[in-house]
Amino acid sequence: MTEIRLTANQYGKAENRVVRVTRDTDRHDLVDLNVTSQLRGDFDAAFLEGDNAHVVATDTQKNTIFAFAREPISSPEQFLVKLADHFTGEFAWVSGGRWAAEEFGWSRIGDHDHSFYRSSPETRTAVLVRDGGTDALISGFSGLTVMKTTQSGFVGYPRDRYTTLPETEDRILATDVSTRWRYRADAVDGLDFDATYDSIKATIMTTFTQGYSKALQQTLHAMAAAVIEAHDVVDEIKFSCPNKHHFLSDLSPFELDNPGVVFYAADRPYGLIEATFQREGAPTADAAWVGIAGFC
Amino acid sequence: MTEIRLTANQYGKAENRVVRVTRDTDRHDLVDLNVTSQLRGDFDAAFLEGDNAHVVATDTQKNTIFAFAREPISSPEQFLVKLADHFTGEFAWVSGGRWAAEEFGWSRIGDHDHSFYRSSPETRTAVLVRDGGTDALISGFSGLTVMKTTQSGFVGYPRDRYTTLPETEDRILATDVSTRWRYRADAVDGLDFDATYDSIKATIMTTFTQGYSKALQQTLHAMAAAVIEAHDVVDEIKFSCPNKHHFLSDLSPFELDNPGVVFYAADRPYGLIEATFQREGAPTADAAWVGIAGFC
Amino acid sequence: MTEIRLTANQYGKAENRVVRVTRDTDRHDLVDLNVTSQLRGDFDAAFLEGDNAHVVATDTQKNTIFAFAREPISSPEQFLVKLADHFTGEFAWVSGGRWAAEEFGWSRIGDHDHSFYRSSPETRTAVLVRDGGTDALISGFSGLTVMKTTQSGFVGYPRDRYTTLPETEDRILATDVSTRWRYRADAVDGLDFDATYDSIKATIMTTFTQGYSKALQQTLHAMAAAVIEAHDVVDEIKFSCPNKHHFLSDLSPFELDNPGVVFYAADRPYGLIEATFQREGAPTADAAWVGIAGFC
Amino acid sequence: MTEIRLTANQYGKAENRVVRVTRDTDRHDLVDLNVTSQLRGDFDAAFLEGDNAHVVATDTQKNTIFAFAREPISSPEQFLVKLADHFTGEFAWVSGGRWAAEEFGWSRIGDHDHSFYRSSPETRTAVLVRDGGTDALISGFSGLTVMKTTQSGFVGYPRDRYTTLPETEDRILATDVSTRWRYRADAVDGLDFDATYDSIKATIMTTFTQGYSKALQQTLHAMAAAVIEAHDVVDEIKFSCPNKHHFLSDLSPFELDNPGVVFYAADRPYGLIEATFQREGAPTADAAWVGIAGFC
Known part of the structure; x- marks a missing residue:
């Protein structure tokens, strides 16, 4: 047998x-x-x-x-x-x-003292994996949709026989931010998790607004760098971000121009960028990430 | 044939x-x-x-x-x-x-000038039905979840052989507000729909907080009355509101009391209250409502 | 007030x-x-x-x-x-x-005697509305996805300044069948509802396969006619059917032909056809349909 | 910096x-x-x-x-x-x-020659991960709901101060089978993937029906053993299976018995069993599993 x-x-x-x-x-x-x-x-x-x-x-x-x-x-x-x-x-x-x-x-x-409404667009997440005596604590959020209506482009990519995409230096950049960060093991005890959460979320949103984005990849790196720079309790951060395509509507058949005004928001397919950023010198904890959907 | x-x-x-x-x-x-x-x-x-x-x-x-x-x-x-x-x-x-x-x-x-995030928990809706020369314009929203942690009860209901529910004078009241209101036909032209939307939404949320709720029905009536009172452009308003049950967790097997602290938020089944309120003397427009899900 | x-x-x-x-x-x-x-x-x-x-x-x-x-x-x-x-x-x-x-x-x-798997792609539905002493009993199903890979076209439609769609005499026709039928009031008592359900579903599926479809509208009429013809207990039937677009993929930039082989299955927007068919002379029951989503 | x-x-x-x-x-x-x-x-x-x-x-x-x-x-x-x-x-x-x-x-x-309906309750899946010159090919399916109405129990588990569950030797066992199996690297070339898929799915379903289940864990092991025994191209198989609780409805307040007849199918919370089974001596490929949701 x-x-x-x-x-x-x-x-x-x-x-x-x-x-x-x-x-x-x-x-x-x-x-x-x-x-x-x-x-x-x-x-x-x-x-x-x-x-x-x-x-x-x-x-x-x-x-x-x-x-x-x-x-x-x-x-x-x-x-x-x-x-x-x-x-x-x-x-x-x-x-x-x-x-x-x-x-x-x-x-x-x-x-009001006892009346509330569900206000957060995003879902906050936390995962604790304990295995063989070591803990990995991973926090994050999903479902925060952000958009820049300009200051984003995509040029300089390789062209092969299957490439038809025209280059653009002005497009909409939109994504649903899903992110998870892993806390430094010795920082967990006594940490103010709510304040840290608020600060990381604010850092990500602010960084998203800044500068010209040459690729969603570049924007993710900037967000990761800002988070790790400003939060010494974070050893690692991952992003899984769709490129939610907003295609410029072709209005020329109707004798109308369309200078970045009317867009069609597509569902599928969508770009999907996943990336991990680690603080230089920090320990890894790969096993703790298994089973978290949609991150690499 | x-x-x-x-x-x-x-x-x-x-x-x-x-x-x-x-x-x-x-x-x-x-x-x-x-x-x-x-x-x-x-x-x-x-x-x-x-x-x-x-x-x-x-x-x-x-x-x-x-x-x-x-x-x-x-x-x-x-x-x-x-x-x-x-x-x-x-x-x-x-x-x-x-x-x-x-x-x-x-x-x-x-x-920021050109960076945005999707912030509204609720989805705003609008429906225009034109049939036989008449228009019905129905606006509304869905997906606004609200909760009162006290000042809600449910007593005095009939008891038959299938009744097991104990009365309570202190419970959580929570619902996802779905509502649609129909504008007075002659008010549509030139109306500031955005301002009216904001005002109606605020009226509904504020009314929800007020007083003691003897039943979700009573709360819906109060919300409808407040909207119609304050907005003479509204002829009719409907609500379709689940009673999102939050059951007090029974902690007595663990020798713990539970004075309104720990609740289990149930999915299904749920109460469901649907009601229509009309301004006295306003014309009806029943056909316009056909096909709007979940309202009666 | x-x-x-x-x-x-x-x-x-x-x-x-x-x-x-x-x-x-x-x-x-x-x-x-x-x-x-x-x-x-x-x-x-x-x-x-x-x-x-x-x-x-x-x-x-x-x-x-x-x-x-x-x-x-x-x-x-x-x-x-x-x-x-x-x-x-x-x-x-x-x-x-x-x-x-x-x-x-x-x-x-x-x-097996006591082991089962959930097999039906469709959800069977039933609604009984009793009001003022009269009953309306409406059965149906949703979520049955069907496709014809040929014998469907769309030509002869009006062209205005916003029309760009080319005519076609060979396309994929695909839809999710949602349908509801209302039983004749005096047929309900003692009716074999399961057998009737199976027969109506089979009639709809078989009719879908037959002949050349000049429009989804024509196909819905054929299905309705077949159901009403074969089931004298049915007074009325409604369909709400998306036209699930399967767009021929343009492979010409890659020097490939595409004779009806490769399609892109789009999500949104989609065509949506809703229609009601009544047995000649049967009574109506409009109020019973209120609140059933997505039918007109 | x-x-x-x-x-x-x-x-x-x-x-x-x-x-x-x-x-x-x-x-x-x-x-x-x-x-x-x-x-x-x-x-x-x-x-x-x-x-x-x-x-x-x-x-x-x-x-x-x-x-x-x-x-x-x-x-x-x-x-x-x-x-x-x-x-x-x-x-x-x-x-x-x-x-x-x-x-x-x-x-x-x-x-019919060109008319089809979407018939499979389950979604078939395939993932190929190529990294550093090695391939891992993982196939599977999700969304196959199965149920045994008897021949399942749960007894002999430890009791602590938080344990209230009564033992039972006759319950409903229901789950949505999600499974993924990894092919032996040298078996991929030329394999009849469709036939293998059909055979593995049949093996899983048949094994589910067999014998008395003392725990969902035992059933998953039996399914895994049967798959690996019968398919020498499979090196590893994972299951992620909710225990879809069907609670016996308490009808005693209504002076009715309930000998395993009426059940309430609960949504949340649910049991969740995840397990990996490997052919003895086969190589591992842990990195290939990262990012597949809900498996450990």
């Missing part, structure tokens, strides 16, 4: 939608999370024999998430660390795992 | 993604629309005999939309009226149609 | 995901439904005063759905009628409502 | 929707693909200086895909190899890349 070997595996409860309300005073606050817990360790018997003696039920993982939300949640990252410590501390055979959260941003309606 | 009769019908080009950039000065502006054009009129021959002599090609409708976007677009509503006038004016057999637009909201990054 | 009037309204519990297993013998069977219940009647006090004395809780509606699923479900339509009879019979102020179901189709893996 | 280093990166054109019709005879055939091409190599100058001399335009990659579709496509895998050979052969600085395809399955309506 063929021999097969169980290698990488993890399991748990995905997408626990936890809303926590702080109501110590009449001025409430809320945290809105989508939490996934997955355990790694010695689970071979479950796969090979259906012996569940080590299988902390995914239902138990769910219960733990909701029970832990009874205490204040200072950030998604802090909450994930707490879950990781619990599961790896409580069960001898749980050597690690992957804990992930999405956070949805709310703002007060007016300045 | 059975006789069948062609009754209501319309056709056209759906979801034309038009982005228009105003670049008269260095400070650009942009309009981002998803436009659908559908014609009504004498199209029987196409259905019955495949005779296309009356079928203004959907491709032609698309071209017209992009060509018309060469001129300034003051609002989605104004753009739809222009399309309607063109198609019903140009082709004798086109007696009406349905033109619809979604608008996606962008804001400047910082106060 | 402005007077506003509550007009059309309904409320209930949406998207109850019920799976029912028949296990009287070792050969199991299953029904997989997504059921929505909404009540109409005298609910003014809830809206106007927050008085819930008439508000059968949406949670109670959910419980009723699951309790009723304890008995065999012979078809989605039969299940909706049972719910309608219950709610309008039990509560004096409930004069009607709207009950809807989606059904997802499963097949046995091999011919 | 902080030094940052560009590490992993790739770019290209994503989601090119190619439909190819074989029409040599009156009996047509079609291939429906969604193709992504991304290049790796020496692209540093684009990122660092906006120098595009090496940047084969994503538009050129798109053109190449459509041009290559002019020739017969025997399988998605074969098409990806052809693209990889072209780009790495044509441009000296392109050392590798990632080419991916989704395939959508169509069947004939009846046995």
